[in-house]
Amino acid sequence: MSAPDPDRGRVPDLDLSSDVVALTRALVDIPSESGDERPLADAVEAALRALPHLTVERIGNSVVARTDLGRPQRAVLAGHLDTVPAAGNLPSVLRDDRVHGLGACDMKGGVAVALRLAVTVPAPTRDLTYVFYECEEVEGDRNGLHRIAAERPELIEDADLAVLMEPSDAGIEAGCQGVLSADIVVRGERAHTARAWMGTNAAHLAAPVLQRLADHTSERVVIDGLEYREGLSAVAVRAGVAGNVVPDECVITVNSRFAPSRSPEEAEAYVRKLFPEYEVRVTEAVPGALPGLDRITDLVAALGATPRPKLGWTDVARFSSLGVPALNYGPGDPTLAHTAGEYVPVAHLRECEERLRRWLR
Amino acid sequence: MSAPDPDRGRVPDLDLSSDVVALTRALVDIPSESGDERPLADAVEAALRALPHLTVERIGNSVVARTDLGRPQRAVLAGHLDTVPAAGNLPSVLRDDRVHGLGACDMKGGVAVALRLAVTVPAPTRDLTYVFYECEEVEGDRNGLHRIAAERPELIEDADLAVLMEPSDAGIEAGCQGVLSADIVVRGERAHTARAWMGTNAAHLAAPVLQRLADHTSERVVIDGLEYREGLSAVAVRAGVAGNVVPDECVITVNSRFAPSRSPEEAEAYVRKLFPEYEVRVTEAVPGALPGLDRITDLVAALGATPRPKLGWTDVARFSSLGVPALNYGPGDPTLAHTAGEYVPVAHLRECEERLRRWLR
Numbered sequence: 001m002s003a004p005d006p007d008r009g010r011v012p013d014l015d016l017s018s019d020v021v022a023l024t025r026a027l028v029d030i031p032s033e034s035g036d037e038r039p040l041a042d043a044v045e046a047a048l049r050a051l052p053h054l055t056v057e058r059i060g061n062s063v064v065a066r067t068d069l070g071r072p073q074r075a076v077l078a079g080h081l082d083t084v085p086a087a088g089n090l091p092s093v094l095r096d097d098r099v100h101g102l103g104a105c106d107m108k109g110g111v112a113v114a115l116r117l118a119v120t121v122p123a124p125t126r127d128l129t130y131v132f133y134e135c136e137e138v139e140g141d142r143n144g145l146h147r148i149a150a151e152r153p154e155l156i157e158d159a160d161l162a163v164l165m166e167p168s169d170a171g172i173e174a175g176c177q178g179v180l181s182a183d184i185v186v187r188g189e190r191a192h193t194a195r196a197w198m199g200t201n202a203a204h205l206a207a208p209v210l211q212r213l214a215d216h217t218s219e220r221v222v223i224d225g226l227e228y229r230e231g232l233s234a235v236a237v238r239a240g241v242a243g244n245v246v247p248d249e250c251v252i253t254v255n256s257r258f259a260p261s262r263s264p265e266e267a268e269a270y271v272r273k274l275f276p277e278y279e280v281r282v283t284e285a286v287p288g289a290l291p292g293l294d295r296i297t298d299l300v301a302a303l304g305a306t307p308r309p310k311l312g313w314t315d316v317a318r319f320s321s322l323g324v325p326a327l328n329y330g331p332g333d334p335t336l337a338h339t340a341g342e343y344v345p346v347a348h349l350r351e352c353e354e355r356l357r358r359w360l361r
Numbered sequence: 362m363s364a365p366d367p368d369r370g371r372v373p374d375l376d377l378s379s380d381v382v383a384l385t386r387a388l389v390d391i392p393s394e395s396g397d398e399r400p401l402a403d404a405v406e407a408a409l410r411a412l413p414h415l416t417v418e419r420i421g422n423s424v425v426a427r428t429d430l431g432r433p434q435r436a437v438l439a440g441h442l443d444t445v446p447a448a449g450n451l452p453s454v455l456r457d458d459r460v461h462g463l464g465a466c467d468m469k470g471g472v473a474v475a476l477r478l479a480v481t482v483p484a485p486t487r488d489l490t491y492v493f494y495e496c497e498e499v500e501g502d503r504n505g506l507h508r509i510a511a512e513r514p515e516l517i518e519d520a521d522l523a524v525l526m527e528p529s530d531a532g533i534e535a536g537c538q539g540v541l542s543a544d545i546v547v548r549g550e551r552a553h554t555a556r557a558w559m560g561t562n563a564a565h566l567a568a569p570v571l572q573r574l575a576d577h578t579s580e581r582v583v584i585d586g587l588e589y590r591e592g593l594s595a596v597a598v599r600a601g602v603a604g605n606v607v608p609d610e611c612v613i614t615v616n617s618r619f620a621p622s623r624s625p626e627e628a629e630a631y632v633r634k635l636f637p638e639y640e641v642r643v644t645e646a647v648p649g650a651l652p653g654l655d656r657i658t659d660l661v662a663a664l665g666a667t668p669r670p671k672l673g674w675t676d677v678a679r680f681s682s683l684g685v686p687a688l689n690y691g692p693g694d695p696t697l698a699h700t701a702g703e704y705v706p707v708a709h710l711r712e713c714e715e716r717l718r719r720w721l722r
Contacts, residue, residue: 177555181604193616194538194673196579196592203595203613207571214565218557231557234564236601237611243542244616244673246594252564255554255604312555 012039014047016119020112020349021099027108028092028101034082034142037061037134041081044132047115053122054130057155062133062144064155065118073126075299076162076324077356078315079111080136080144087340098343106337109344110165110330113352117360124360129159136315145318153322161296162319163356167332170348172303173310174291174327176317177228180256180267181235184209185279190241190248199246203239206250210234212274213254221259224293226309228259232271253283257311260288260320289317292325302359303329329356373400375408377480381473381710382460388469389453389462395443395503398422398495402442405493408476414483415491418516423494423505425516426479434487436660437523437685438717439676440472441497441505448701459704466693470705471526474692474713478721485721490520497676506679514683522657523680524717528693531709533664534671535652535688537678538589541617541628542596542645545570545636551602551609560607564600567611571595573635574615582620585654587670589620593632614644618672621649621681650678653686663720664690690717 012030016023032040041061049056054065061081083103092101099109111132118130133144140146148155156162166173186206191199218230232254239250258267264285272280293300293307300307307327310316316326331348373391377384393401402422410417415426422442444464453462460470472493479491494505501507509516517523547567552560579591593615600611619628625646633641654661654668661668671677671689680687692709 179605192673193592193594193596194618196594196618197590201575201594203598204571204575206598207568207575210565210568211572214562214568229558231554233554233557233562233607234600235554235604235606235608237564237567237598238601239595240597240599240614243596243614244540245596247596250598253601253604257555257557312553 011046012043014043016047016115020116020353021094021346023115024099024104024109024112024344024349025092025094027112028099028104029090031086031090032081032083032103033085034135034138037081041134044081044115048118051119054118057152059148059152060134060144062131062148064148065130066155067124067127069123069127071125071127074129074159075126076129076131076156076159076319077114077117077165078131078133078145078162079107079114079165080133081111082134082137084137084338089340089342097346099346100341100343104344105167105332105342107166107330107332109332109349110167113331113349113356114165116353117356121357121360126360129156131156145315149318149322157322157324159324161299162316162324162326164314164316164326164328165330166314166328167330167334167337168328169333170331170351171305172300172307172327172329174226174293174307175223175260175289176310176312176314177230177257177259178262178264178267178288179284179286179313180258180264180271180282181284182254182271183281183283184252184254184275185281186250186252188246188248191246193244193246196246199248201246202250203247206237206239206252209252209275209278216274221261223259223261224291226291226307228309229311230259231257258288260290263287286313287317287321288313289320289326291327295325296327299359303355372407373404375404377408377476381477381714382455382707384476385460385465385470385473385705385710386453386455388473389451389460389465392447392451393442393444393464394446395496395499398442402495405442405476409479409491412480415479418513420509420513421495421505423492423509425509426491428485428488430484430488432486432488435490435520436487437490437492437517437520437680438475438478438526439492439494439506439523440468440475440526441494442472443495443498445498445699450701450703458707460707461702461704465705466528466703467698468527468691468693470693470710471528471691474710474717475526477714478717482718482721487721489721490517492517506676510679510683518683518685520685522660523677523685523687525675525677525687525689526691527675527689528691528695528698529689530694531692531712532666533661533668533688533690535587535654535668536584536621536650537671537673537675538591538618538620539623539625539628539649540645540647540674541619541625541632541643543615543632544642544644545613545615546640546642547611547613549607549609552607554605554607557607560609562607563611564608567598567600567613570613570636570639577635582622584620584622585652587652587668589670590672591620592618619649621651624648647674648678648682649674650681650687652688656686657688660720664716
């Protein structure tokens with residue numbers, strides 16, 4: 001279609017006074033695949049600017065809105081605006097007390113809860129910083145939270161705690177593990193397979209590397225009563241020159257998930273010590289986030305859930321690296337994220353909204 | 362250039378009465394990359410048709426020329442016309458008593474020797490079948506010898522022996538080993554690496570496969586006094602779904618080189634027995650060629666070289682599968698084949714021509 005679009009540039013309406021279910025559906029129905037968040041960011045920005053108790057800032061397609069009531073404590077409520085690409089799951093559908101549709105679970109339900117709090121709690125018991133950000137589903141250097149932390153850290157680093165409203169089955173997932181990726185390089189010497197003995201087969205030499213990984217027992221680290229179970233996995237093995245050539249290189253990519261009490265440097269040293277006789281190339285190393293439960297006891301009590309350890313890496317680690325303890329708490333089953341059939345239960349939406357409001361009033 | 366080419370369709374001249382060095386250079390100077398052998402095949406066909414003692418047949422871009430003298434024995438002299446792609450090594454250069462240029466070694470030097478015999482030995486002591494064929498350097502189903510064996514087997518299967526004039530340092534390389542390629546499939550179960558214990562890592566499970574290959578001792582099989590040293594090599598290892606996923610499959614491709622006394626079926630059974638607990642997918646299995654030295658004692662005596670075993674697979678196996686014992690004998694160092702700097706020593710050209718002529722007169 002090449003005809004001019006009369007809606008081009010028009011900001012979609014978001015009615016924050018509507019019920020959390022209707023609001024979730026309205027958010028789902030404004031498509032916002034990573035990189036194309038502008039219409040949704042415009043709508044969120046416009047809706048928040050209409051609230052006199054908030055100071056609103058725009059950074060790229062991320063929106064930050066802050067109360068400034070001089071409270072002794074400040075909390076961040078954060079959610080990303082973007083989704084993975086659509087998979088035949090637009091527009092939203094309400095069925096069986098669930099909102100179905102792209103991003104319903106990950107994580108427009110959580111965004112709806114936060115927006116409802118923004119409009120219904122004008123004078124919270126602690127100051128609030130709402131962060132609605134872009135590009136969470138793509139590479140880290142495009143991540144809106146990363147950009148805010150780099151360009152406008154003052155907007156978020158003065159908080160005492162952060163709630164990242166990623167789907168967590170309306171339970172508390174505290175902290176997160178760190179991630180290290182590294183290539184272990186096994187070298188040999190090429191030869192024609194008809195004269196294999198003239199070479200040294202790097203694939204054959206890789207056997208002890210893989211066996212060491214198979215035999216490896218990862219630790220279970222308990223922090224604030226939460227058990228973080230570590231892991232060290234080969235995620236890729238690559239060798240091969242041609243069908244008649246003894247390969248001279250075999251690269252094993254390992255992925256380490258390490259407890260948030262360890263630094264990336266410690267995780268790297270651990271892998272190097274496990275494979276002292278091979279070249280180890282670290283390709284990624286990011287710290288986890290400590291649960292910091294001792295600093296958020298009142299929040300945990302208000303949410304009425306027993307904290308669980310978060311094993312995957314999430315953006316809570318970005319807050320943690322700014323010195324802000326953070327947890328995941330949001331509506332939706334995290335295992336439905338990125339599935340075509342994703343949905344968020346209405347009961348989760350209402351429970352999360354109600355419990356957070358109780359904490360803030 | 363889009364102007365009409367006045368030479369289009371013209372058959373290049375080949376003067377078979379010229380010296381073997383000049384003839385090698387003339388052959389090199391008619392480009393014949395695999396698939397583009399027509400001009401060279403035309404030239405060879407025209408030159409051979411001018412010889413009244415030969416009956417010439419054309420099959421695709423392959424040329425077969427036979428004497429029919431009623432001799433008690435018939436021998437094939439065969440060489441492929443095609444080359445790998447040019448690498449800045451055209452036209453030919455004569456320097457330091459070597460002919461340099463694309464295909465000089467592999468194997469226009471050998472073709473030149475055969476053409477010189479065709480013109481200089483009109484009444485050989487055994488009947489001769491000259492085979493100059495296309496597409497040896499590419500996939501086997503395009504191979505000209507394969508096509509002749511399939512479409513016109515009577516042209517070659519009545520021979521008692523075959524000399525394939527591939528570069529062999531002017532020595533005798535007898536028989537060749539068989540080749541078997543197989544994928545060994547190791548299966549596991551996917552999981553997110555943050556919960557690696559919920560899956561089964563196929564890459565880790567591949568360790569014993571690679572270790573078994575590392576520990577494997579291949580046999581040395583002696584046939585007609587020649588030692589064929591077998592080999593079993595991993596030539597590729599592939600595993601990997603994504604950087605945060607425990608892989609559910611690891612495929613190890615093995616390449617077996619087996620003695621010509623074994624059948625492909627025996628080679629396959631051997632690999633299956635070595636890896637009984639894994640899926641084994643055979644992707645290629647071709648027999649080798651027995652040296653058959655007892656049937657070619659006079660040829661060996663005439664060539665004055667001690668036969669060596671051929672370890673790589675060559676087209677001698679195609680003759681062997683037709684019941685025709687075959688050997689490699691030709692000018693040039695085989696390790697220079699497919700190199701930009703390939704050349705053939707003038708001394709090799711002259712020696713091969715002289716020794717074969719002695720055998721045929």
